[in-house]
Each structure stands twice: as C-alpha cells, then as structure tokens.
Amino acid sequence: MVQTTSKKWLAIATLLAGSTMAKPVSSSTGKSSCTPIVRKEWRTLSTQEKADYISAVKCIMTKPALTPAFPNTGVISRYDDLVYTHIQQTNSVHFVGHFLAWHRYFTATYEKMLRSECGYQGAQPYWDWTLDTPASNYVNSPVFDPVTGFGGNGPFEASDPNGFFEVPGRTGGGCVSDGPWAGLSDVVHLGPGPNIEYNPQCLRRDLSPYFAARYLGMNQTALTLSQPDFGWFNAVVDGKPDFEASGVHGGGHYGVGGTLGTMGDLFISPADPIFHLHHANLDRLWWSWQKLDLSARLVDISGPALLMDYSQGNSTLDTPLSVGPSAVDVTVRDVMNIEGCGAVGVCYTYDNVYTL
Numbered sequence: 001m002v003q004t005t006s007k008k009w010l011a012i013a014t015l016l017a018g019s020t021m022a023k024p025v026s027s028s029t030g031k032s033s034c035t036p037i038v039r040k041e042w043r044t045l046s047t048q049e050k051a052d053y054i055s056a057v058k059c060i061m062t063k064p065a066l067t068p069a070f071p072n073t074g075v076i077s078r079y080d081d082l083v084y085t086h087i088q089q090t091n092s093v094h095f096v097g098h099f100l101a102w103h104r105y106f107t108a109t110y111e112k113m114l115r116s117e118c119g120y121q122g123a124q125p126y127w128d129w130t131l132d133t134p135a136s137n138y139v140n141s142p143v144f145d146p147v148t149g150f151g152g153n154g155p156f157e158a159s160d161p162n163g164f165f166e167v168p169g170r171t172g173g174g175c176v177s178d179g180p181w182a183g184l185s186d187v188v189h190l191g192p193g194p195n196i197e198y199n200p201q202c203l204r205r206d207l208s209p210y211f212a213a214r215y216l217g218m219n220q221t222a223l224t225l226s227q228p229d230f231g232w233f234n235a236v237v238d239g240k241p242d243f244e245a246s247g248v249h250g251g252g253h254y255g256v257g258g259t260l261g262t263m264g265d266l267f268i269s270p271a272d273p274i275f276h277l278h279h280a281n282l283d284r285l286w287w288s289w290q291k292l293d294l295s296a297r298l299v300d301i302s303g304p305a306l307l308m309d310y311s312q313g314n315s316t317l318d319t320p321l322s323v324g325p326s327a328v329d330v331t332v333r334d335v336m337n338i339e340g341c342g343a344v345g346v347c348y349t350y351d352n353v354y355t356l
C-alpha cells in the first residue's frame with residue numbers, strides 16, 4: 001500500500017504518543033479506506049491541546065443554529081442543534097439496540113462540527129473514568145480541573161423529597177462554581193426534560209464519587225468487555241434503569257449529573273460538554289469489545305428496536321440513524337466500523353483500547 005504523507009505523519013504522531021497505530025481496516029461494506037484521526041484521553045493532551053478543545057466548544061456555542069427557530073425557541077446555537085435532536089429522540093435512541101450506534105454518530109458529528117466550523121485541529125478527546133476511581137480520586141479528575149478542564153461540582157442543594165429520583169452519594173446540584181462555564185446563567189437553553197422553549201439556565205453538576213466508583217471502575221468495565229455477544233454487551237453497558245443495577249453508561253451520567261445536574265437529565269444531558277467525553281469512552285469500550293473479534297463484531301447488532309420493547313423486533317444493520325440537520329442520515333451499518341471512512345459514516349480511531 002502506498003504510504004501517503006499524511007498517513008506517515010499520523011503513524012509518527014501515534015508512535016510519539018507511545019502506542020501502536022491501528023491500521024485502517026477495510027469496512028464491511030467494502031468502502032475505501034482513509035486516515036482516521038486519533039482520539040486521546042483528556043489527561044494525555046497538552047495544556048495547549050486542552051485549551052484548543054475548550055475554545056472550540058465555546059465557539060460552537062456561538063454559531064447560529066440550523067434548526068428552525070419556531071417553535072423551538074430554545075435552539076439558538078449549533079451546539080443547541082445537537083441538544084435539541086437528542087431531546088427529540090430521547091425515547092427512540094436509549095435502551096434500544098442502536099443506542100451505541102446512534103451515540104457513536106452523534107459524538108462523531110460533534111467532532112466534525114468542532115473541526116469544520118470552529119477550526120479545531122484535534123480529535124474528540126475521551127474520558128477514561130477508570131483512571132479516576134476509587135471514590136477518593138474522583139473529584140481530582142483532570143476532567144474537572146478548574147483551569148485546564150471543564151470545571152467541577154456545584155454547591156450542595158437539597159433535592160425535592162417528592163422528586164423523581166435520588167442518586168446515592170450525590171454531593172452538589174447547584175451551578176458549577178469553577179471552570180469555563182462558572183458564573184454564567186445562560187449556558188443551557190433547553191430543558192429541563194423535553195422542554196424546547198428558551199429557558200436560560202446555568203450548567204449544573206451534582207457529582208457522586210460513590211456512584212462513579214461503583215460503576216466506572218475497571219471491574220465494571222472488564223465485566224462489560226467480557227460479554228459474549230452484542231445483545232449482552234449492550235445490556236451490561238446500560239444495566240437497568242435502577243441505581244442498584246446500573247452500568248457504565250449510567251455511571252457517567254449520574255456520577256457527574258447526580259439528581260440535579262445537567263448530565264443526570266436524560267433529555268438535555270448533551271448540554272454539559274463532558275457528555276461527549278463520556279460517550280467517547282463508551283464508544284471506545286464498544287470498539288475495544290469489537291476488536292476482540294473484529295470480523296464478527298463489525299456486523300453484530302441486536303437489542304430492542306423500541307425502548308426496552310421487542311414488539312418491533314431487534315435493531316439491525318439497516319436501522320436508520322438521524323442527528324438532525326448537522327449530518328446526513330445514515331444506518332447502523334455505516335457506523336459499525338469507526339475506521340471505515342466510507343462516503344458516509346465515521347472516520348476516527350483510538351490511541352489505545354481496553355483489553356481483557
């Protein structure tokens with residue numbers, strides 16, 4: 001194979017990062033190969049790379065939305081376009097077989113927007129939460145750093161005793177008190193829940209070190225990775241919608257968002273920029289699992305087509321995926337191979353993966 005200059009450069013950059021580069025594999029649909037950009041863990045980025053990423057996030061929050069404003073008066077920015085499409089599809093892309101595929105496309109679309117609309121040169125970073133357990137390490141995660149990260153917790157606020165749920169071990173709930181979005185009262189424009197009318201709010205966090213340690217450690221991650229087929233893998237990623245039987249997906253949402261935080265709201269959780277670092281790591285876990293038996297797992301998809309409901313059968317490779325006006329509609333097949341780089345779909349890789 002002819003080594004293009006950019007491929008050579010990527011190989012060198014990856015070697016410098018201290019890991020072996022995953023060669024682009026030809027996609028299951030036989031599309032041409034390409035040079036995937038390499039996603040890295042947040043704490044391994046240089047201070048400059050972290051600043052570049054955060055300024056790109058701030059930039060996309062200022063670009064005007066593509067979603068028609070009426071009646072969606074809360075959809076102001078390109079960033080909101082993605083929060084909005086997540087709200088609209090909350091009941092059709094969670095607790096389904098195509099949950100991971102949809103979120104793979106969603107975060108890859110965000111990554112593409114940061115690069116093409118805000119001049120960001122890097123790849124979407126991921127948050128390897130296993131590095132921030134046990135509980136005593138959690139609040140010191142570089143992801144929560146007030147200067148080089150996304151800021152940390154909000155001050156403690158009591159939750160409604162008659163409220164919907166109470167996340168065990170929650171410690172905050174108020175507006176973030178440090179980091180890039182501290183002191184701002186109009187970071188989140190939509191929600192709570194499915195509300196799509198303009199409702200300016202601060203970014204809230206409600207960290208639970210206990211919950212994170214329980215569901216985001218290497219033990220839970222290894223349990224997920226050891227599942228024999230996609231149906232089981234997907235089920236263990238999510239666990240049950242019960243705090244006593246959660247999985248890594250809920251671990252990140254409720255470990256950051258608790259009861260009152262933005263990440264704990266199933267509808268508007270992408271309004272917290274940490275969402276995409278968490279979902280990039282879930283995606284990395286899926287890719288890690290796929291790579292354990294790649295040819296079989298590039299086509300392994302199952303799970304309920306509707307929310308915890310098999311009445312319409314399983315999700316399949318033909319299940320459609322839409323992220324609204326920010327990217328073309330695709331199918332699950334188009335995103336099964338992250339290095340596939342077809343005419344549509346996704347094109348990136350990870351600097352390293354989890355192994356058993």
Ligand SMILES: *[C@@H]1O[C@H](CO)[C@@H](O)[C@H](O)[C@H]1NC(C)=O
Nearest residue numbers: 134213214215217219220223
């Ligand atoms: C992983 O460790 C945490 C913290 O000790 C514990 O609460 C949790 O139950 C463990 N999970 C599994 C799957 O062993």
Ligand SMILES: *[C@@H]1O[C@H](CO)[C@@H](O)[C@H](O)[C@H]1NC(C)=O
Nearest residue numbers: 231302303310311312313314
């Ligand atoms: C869904 O897929 C699973 C696992 O492949 C299979 O056992 C089950 O019969 C399928 N269910 C339906 C309704 O097609």
Ligand SMILES: [Cu+2]
Nearest residue numbers: 086094103266
């Ligand atoms: Cu989601």
